[in-house]
Amino acid sequence: MLNPAVRDLPPSGIRRFFDLVTEVKGIISLGVGEPDFVTPWHIREACVYSLEKGYTMYTSNHGMLELREEIARDIRDTYKVDYNPRSEVLVTVGVSEGLDLAMRTLLRPGDEVMIPQPSYVSYAPCVILAGGRPVYLKTSVEDGFQLAAEQVEKAITPRARILVLSYPNNPTGATIDRKNLLEIAEVAAAHNLVVISDEVYDKLTYVGEHTCVSSLPGMRERTVLLNGFSKAYAMTGWRVGYAAGNGDFISAMTKIHQYTMLCAPITAQLAALEALKNGRREMRKMIDMYNRRRRLVVDAFREIGLPCFEPRGAFYAFPDIRSTGLTSEEFAVQLLNEEKVLVVPGNAFGEQGEGFVRCAYAASLEDLGEALKRMGSFVKRRLGRGKVLTASFRKPEQDEGEGMRQTV
DSSP: OOOHHHHTOOOOHHHHHHHHHTTSTTOEEOOSOOOSSOOOHHHHHHHHHHHHTTOOSOOOTTOOHHHHHHHHHHHHHHHOOOOOTTTSEEEESHHHHHHHHHHHHHOOTTOEEEEEESOOTTHHHHHHHTTOEEEEEEOOGGGTTOOOHHHHHHHOOTTEEEEEEOSSOTTTOOOOOHHHHHHHHHHHHHTTOEEEEEOTTTTOBOSSOOOOGGGSTTTGGGEEEEEESTTTTTOGGGOOEEEEOOHHHHHHHHHHHHHHTOSOOHHHHHHHHHHHHHOHHHHHHHHHHHHHHHHHHHHHHHHHTOOBOOOOBTTEEOBBOGGGTOOHHHHHHHHHHHHOEEOEEGGGGOGGGTTBEEEETTSOHHHHHHHHHHHHHHHHHHHSOSOOOOSOSOOGGGOTTGGGOOOO
């Protein structure tokens, strides 16, 4: 009696491993893409104050106008792209809802959606649930996990409709050069493709500058820009994001949104508004800490015998575990059982992720240090060589900013 598309959909490879954390004591989790920082106090305080003032009602389906105005201002100031906050910005329940709305709005049965792999686990299922067909474009560590315009060109068929871009990338931490994006944009325009650009990690760019896809020539009108507050502002549980695009796209997406979600929670919207207005200082502190952890984690993986592509954005490392002779799944399961360290097997992000595991370095320095020591022991047993980390993972120059980590 089930819809076959839902019945045959596999469960999330990330959530399956995440659920194990609650079942086994003493696990150190590098599995979930969630900051270890609590949402900065002034953002939480804005929410508390709004509740005391009685802000518990619906907002416009589009979201609070003041928040949309601030979102439009942020995009304009950062990327020099203008969106009308009244008709071209929609506040969503996280970036995930924005992705679902975009797919359901744009796809007709059988339309093809090109997705670079490795890719975030939600892209293909959202395509399938919207009646489309995923077409995977392979990226590799040798090419820095960057998509090339030639790959897009070769994959285009008469049913090609959408190209998904996600840089900085989850799970690899890869970014993409502006030159590559310009060439991809030319292909998209030539073949009348719509680009759905998930840029939720845009502010977590450590090497070079992030290029907003809709800022490229000819791309504003054919791009649905998705972004949110979960990563840069440590607001994962607030579930507030946004979509920006031409008025036709946003109007159609709002139709679905108003019948399914109605609006994002007003408390989350008010918190997001405070984040945009006054949250940059704390955001920069958190990003600086991620950058320090990034360098330490990559060096540590290489030291214990796991080659590791250097992530240029997001907060994930994607070490190569093929030398152990284990599959990604075997590595993750055995590491969990033997050392109580949780990582996500790379094949959860598609076939191109096989031979790798995703490790989120958004964990605390203490947890990262202990997790890497345990992983060093695990790898040494498998290889009969390699090192076990013995030095402390904390360094004196890294104490600054650690006070942001709080418990509730």
